[in-house]
Amino acid sequence: MRKFFTLFFVELKLQLGLQTLKEGFKSGPKGILKSLGYLLVAALLVGSLGFLYLFLLNLVFEPAYLAGLSDTLLTAVVLLAMVLTFVFGIMQCIGLYYNRDTDFLFSLPIPQRTAFAGKFAPIMASEAVLNVAIILPALIIYSQYARVDMLFWLKSVVVMLLSAAIPLALAAIISSLIMGMTIFVKHKDKIVMGLGVVFFILYFLGVQYLSAGMTTMDENALAAMLTGGLMDTITRAFPPALWAAKSLVYTGSSGMNAFLLFTGVSVGALILSTFVAGSSFIRTSTNQGEAAKSEKRVNLDKSSKPQSAFRALLAREWKTVLRSPVYAMNSLIMALVGPIMVFCIFFIPRGDMGDLNSMVSMMGIPPEVTGYIMLGVAALMYFLGTVNSGAATVFTREGKAVWLLKTLPVEPKRIALAKLIFGLEISVIAILPLAVALYFMTPFLSILQLLLATLAALVACTPVVAGAVFLDMQKPSLNWTSEAAAIKRSRNAILEILLAFLYVAPNVGIVSLVMKLDLGMTAVWAALLVVNAAISIGLIIALAKCAPRMIGNMGEK
DSSP, X not given: OHHHHXXXXXXXXXXXXXXXXXXXXXXXXXXXXXXXXXXXXXXXXXXXXXXXXXXXXXXXXXXXXXXXXXXXXXXXXXXXXXHXXXXXXXXXXXXXXXXXXXXXXXXXXXXXXXXXXXXXXXXXXXHHHHXXXXXXXXXXXXXXXXXXOHHHHHHHHHHHHHTTHHXXXXXXXXXXXXXXXXXXXXXXXXXXXXXXXXXXXHHHHHHHHHHHGGGOOOXXXXXXXXXXXXXXXXXXXXHHHHHHHHHHHOOHHHHHHXXXXXXXXXXXHHHHHHHHHHHTHHHHHHHHHHHHHHHTOOOXXXXXXXXXXXXXXXXXXXXXXXXXXXXXXXXXXXXXXXXXXXXXXXXXXXXXXXXXXXXHHHHOOOHHHHHHHHHHHHHHHHHHHHOOHHHHTTTGGGGXXXXXXXXXXXXXXXXXXXXXXXHHHHHHHHHHHHHHHHHHHOTTSOHHHHHHHHHXXXXXXXXXXXXXXXXXXXXXXXXXXXXXXXXXXXXXXXXXXXXXXXXXXXXXXXXXXXXXXXXXXXXXXXXXXXXXXXXXXXXXXXXXXXXXXXXXXXXXX
């Protein structure tokens, strides 16, 4: 146990960035200011997201209470937390097999299950903290509308801390199976990415089809569901969320039985996942490491083909990302989210009502509403394009090999611009599938409207992506030990999310101002394009001018 706790605390410090902050506070006044600045930015990001989340919860809890659905809403929040843990847990657990410190770790006298548990436990701890942040506000608001006692809060603490256990245990076992399936095949990284993508799609489609069935019922069944079965219905895709919710909202033996069931299964799932995934952790990790090295060998025939320096830099960025499942899944996952979301919303039947696309076609959409719909589409595209960890870590991914980048016979500004174009290409890859899906699945939207929304979203994404590249060029996190750490522990990836949220404000201001002046929807689109294009050009010029100094200082104390 001593070895486990030692490894756990080391990994936890790295996971939360505590070691970096500690070094910053010890490095003098400049380091202290930087560390305080990062803490302030993190507080602003968490505070803004928390305020928005609380506002939305308050908005929906009162009408839910009046409709007798406050228990159901609390269940939905618990379900949301557990599903998010499961989806992102898959990515984090796959990343465990690509850590660069595994060779050193396996050379130590540590059993492989202990090694896996020491790596897995910090993920569990961080996800538990995130779930507490999601569930606790809902519990506080729920307690204002329902009678709760001390036992409710005691059970709440246990449920919140264990809410990540079952989803992460499933993620660990599935990740172990995915990685194990690649042992005897060539091009392992590509197989891992393919299996991960297929599983991601199948899971979300399965959840949607299960939830769609709740509207396929007669009046008597609907009345029975509303009087007690709605919680069961919305959690059919993930029953552990029902156990957790029942343990909180039910009193007496029903609530206690659900609590004991949830607690027992959670602990059992963690033990089972440690046994299953830990039993093959060393063999699978070593195999993946060897595969990564073999697949990164240089093909002299291909490398000798003449091409421009700019194209070579761009190709290098793509090769780096596509050769790593961790980089690829974190950078390109948004390309799947948009089309799946559109398909689930418009084409999965909702009982006797049919699919939403059929309903909209029957009802029709007034012309004056179409403009607002397109603004919403552009906003969705903007968020898909700016959740872009690939752009926010373009220099961080160089790691300790950044000296090689500095010695290339290429102007630093061309290096910076190549990385910017790469980041914008990721945004395009995230946005275009959504536009194509909307074109084929929503006939009430014309191709010109979709092209306009897509163009506006891409132009609005450019300042955020350029700002993210600039931040990573100024202060890259080069001392990472694993590819997962380069993405997950990068402060610049967090800063980009904050930047994306902050940049919404001027765009909303532009739309509000033009509408207040009653200049029409054409003027709204023109103003958005002109202002965002001007800001983009200014940031690109600044990026090119600062590149020689910032790239030259990389890796130097």
